Amino acid sequence: MSPEEWTYLVVLLISIPIGFLFKKAGPGLKRWGAAAVGLGLTLFTCGPHTLHSLITILGTWALIQAQPCSCHALALAWTFSYLLFFRALSLLGLPTPTPFTNAVQLLLTLKLVSLASEVQDLHLAQRKEMATGFSKGPTLGLLPDVPSLMETLSYSYCYVGIMTGPFFRYRTYLDWLEQPFPGAVPSLRPLLRRAWPAPLFGLLFLLSSHLFPLEAVREDAFYARPLPARLFYMIPVFFAFRMRFYVAWIAAECGCIAAGFGAYPVAAKARAGGGPTLQCPPPSSPEKAASLEYDYETIRNIDCYGTDFCVRVRDGMRYWNMTVQWWLAQYIYKSAPARSYVLRSAWTMLLSAYWHGLHPGYYLSFLTIPLCLAAEGRLESALRGQLSPAGQKAWDWVHWFLKMRAYDYMCMGFVLLSMTDTLRYWASIYFCIHFLALAALGLGLALGGGSPGRRKAASQPASLAPEKLREE
Numbered sequence: 395m396s397p398e399e400w401t402y403l404v405v406l407l408i409s410i411p412i413g414f415l416f417k418k419a420g421p422g423l424k425r426w427g428a429a430a431v432g433l434g435l436t437l438f439t440c441g442p443h444t445l446h447s448l449i450t451i452l453g454t455w456a457l458i459q460a461q462p463c464s465c466h467a468l469a470l471a472w473t474f475s476y477l478l479f480f481r482a483l484s485l486l487g488l489p490t491p492t493p494f495t496n497a498v499q500l501l502l503t504l505k506l507v508s509l510a511s512e513v514q515d516l517h518l519a520q521r522k523e524m525a526t527g528f529s530k531g532p533t534l535g536l537l538p539d540v541p542s543l544m545e546t547l548s549y550s551y552c553y554v555g556i557m558t559g560p561f562f563r564y565r566t567y568l569d570w571l572e573q574p575f576p577g578a579v580p581s582l583r584p585l586l587r588r589a590w591p592a593p594l595f596g597l598l599f600l601l602s603s604h605l606f607p608l609e610a611v612r613e614d615a616f617y618a619r620p621l622p623a624r625l626f627y628m629i630p631v632f633f634a635f636r637m638r639f640y641v642a643w644i645a646a647e648c649g650c651i652a653a654g655f656g657a658y659p660v661a662a663k664a665r666a667g668g669g670p671t672l673q674c675p676p677p678s679s680p681e682k683a684a685s686l687e688y689d690y691e692t693i694r695n696i697d698c699y700g701t702d703f704c705v706r707v708r709d710g711m712r713y714w715n716m717t718v719q720w721w722l723a724q725y726i727y728k729s730a731p732a733r734s735y736v737l738r739s740a741w742t743m744l745l746s747a748y749w750h751g752l753h754p755g756y757y758l759s760f761l762t763i764p765l766c767l768a769a770e771g772r773l774e775s776a777l778r779g780q781l782s783p784a785g786q787k788a789w790d791w792v793h794w795f796l797k798m799r800a801y802d803y804m805c806m807g808f809v810l811l812s813m814t815d816t817l818r819y820w821a822s823i824y825f826c827i828h829f830l831a832l833a834a835l836g837l838g839l840a841l842g843g844g845s846p847g848r849r850k851a852a853s854q855p856a857s858l859a860p861e862k863l864r865e866e
Contacts, residue, residue: 395600398493399638405435405557406645410585412553413652417581421571425548432553439494439557446495447502450476451550454506455543462517462540469510470725473503474748481752497557500749502550504561504721509549511725512537512564534673535565554655558646560695560717562656566669570655574676578683579654584690588651591698592644599637606630608809617822624822629798632805636701643696643715656693664691667720693717705794706774707766708846710801722746735846736771740764755816759807762828766800769831771846772838796830803827 395403412431416424436444450473457468480499484490491499516537541549541564549567573579608631610616616624650656662670669692677683700713712719726745730738740761747760770793778789803826807816820828 401439401494402497402558402642403645405439406642406649409553409646409649410652413649413655414581417579417652417654418576424571425545428552428554429548432551432556435553435556436494436498436551440492440498443489443491443495444498446476446480446491447498447550450499450502450506451547452543454510455546458510458513458540458546462513463521464514466507466511466514466725470507473506474745477503477749494557496751501555501557501559501561503749504718505550505564507725508561508721509541509546509564513540516540534671535563535669537565537568554650554653555646555693558642559715560643560646560650560656560693561667561721562693562717563667563669566656566692569658569669570653573654573657575680575683576654578677578680578686579657579688581652581654584688585648585651588644588690589648592641592648595637595640595644595698599634599641602630602634602637606634608634611806611810611819612815617818621823624819625826628802628806628819628823631809632802635805635809639715640696640698644698647690647693647695650693651690656690657688658692660687660689664689665720666691666694667717668692668724702798703794705790705797707763707770707797707800710797711763736764736768739767753811754813755807755809755811758813758816759804762800762804762807762831765828765831765835767846769834769838770797772843773834773841774838774843775846776838776841776843800827800831 416428419427433444436447440447453472453476454469457472458465461468477499480491480496512535515535516539519533519536549564552567555562606627611627611631616627656664656669658664658670659674661672662674663672664670677686695715695717697713697716701710704710704713722742722745727738727742730741732738732741743760743763744757747756750756750760774793778786781789803820803823806819810816810819
């Protein structure tokens with residue numbers, strides 16, 4: 395592990411006991427205490443580069459105050475433009491930010507764009523109410539008022555997920571501050587249930603990264619190996635990649651769970667990133683609060699089982715970095731300048747690559763996803779429904795195997811980063827996934843397969859094992 399990875403791990407682990415301290419605190423202590431801890435961590439890891447996050451916050455707040463009815467698009471343009479400046483600092487002869495500054499800036503961009511959208515929704519609801527003269531009462535997910543500058547700063551620097559996620563909306567943050575009877579919200583048992591696989595994943599990461607180091611792929615000697623060895627190598631590289639993020643995101647979720655952050659009654663049917671989808675009245679007494687069943691789906695960032703064992707490329711995206719996937723679907727995919735599912739996905743993947751950074755490997759990897767989506771969608775709709783139940787089962791296993799190899803292949807671009815290294819590796823295995831996807835797409839079109847966005851979801855199982863085997 396690099397020094398930066400050790401720092402991330404320490405920050406994640408100390409967030410857990412800090413969460414237990416804040417859980418039963420009042421709204422004021424939660425707001426300013428959590429912001430003080432987050433700002434302290436930012437100053438400690440980022441130093442003077444903390445100024446970048448402050449400039450981004452102040453710019454977004456100014457846009458919200460100036461144009462509340464259109465601040466979402468303005469905030470998206472401002473924060474993404476600042477990301478370009480932020481990544482070009484070394485080219486401009488300015489000090490290069492630390493990796494921790496980049497992590498803070500990434501999560502902050504998501505939070506500020508979401509905040510602007512929530513304020514815009516509030517403003518439009520108020521205008522509609524004034525025009526009709528009729529008040530509907532509290533609306534699910536709507537803010538009570540526009541946050542002040544200090545409230546915006548406290549949300550932005552809240553220590554929860556400040557470097558690794560999960561992403562959360564301002565409404566989720568407010569619900570945590572105003573949580574009725576927080577002592578009745580379970581933390582310890584959900585935390586233990588969530589944390590138990592993390593040590594195993596950590597050991598698997600250390601073992602796989604030691605036996606199959608990524609640096610080997612950058613050496614000339616690697617390309618003297620036989621083709622099967624080169625093909626196989628991407629499997630343990632992606633395995634180590636997954637194990638690393640499983641540990642980080644599980645630890646980040648545990649920090650939230652310790653604080654009771656993102657806890658909602660099961661009846662609210664909360665979604666990762668978005669929060670409750672059904673109105674659920676707050677409990678009126680500690681006894682009623684204790685009688686409710688809660689979950690932490692709002693801050694769930696990874697479904698390890700779903701990622702590894704779902705059948706389709708499309709589903710694999712949904713189980714990975716789940717709160718960020720919700721953000722991309724809500725604020726990028728829905729407003730994409732296209733109607734086709736594949737083209738909307740391509741637009742979303744392009745902006746996702748830009749959000750991650752300017753390294754060519756991000757773009758090569760993310761922009762391979764729409765091709766895989768189109769190929770699996772066309773071929774599945776053309777053939778799978780015509781097979782017997784046994785044939786469909788065999789199809790699913792083959793589909794799962796190819797899905798995993800596609801993600802192995804794309805992961806190489808994500809970790810190698812440079813265009814030279816990525817294309818060199820892909821060329822050494824003859825761009826096999828690209829050609830396989832093109833062949834599958836051509837066959838699907840020839841057989842009259844429908845568009846991926848139009849096929850029935852019920853025609854494909856989500857995973858290869860019964861639901862009862864899924865990780866809790």
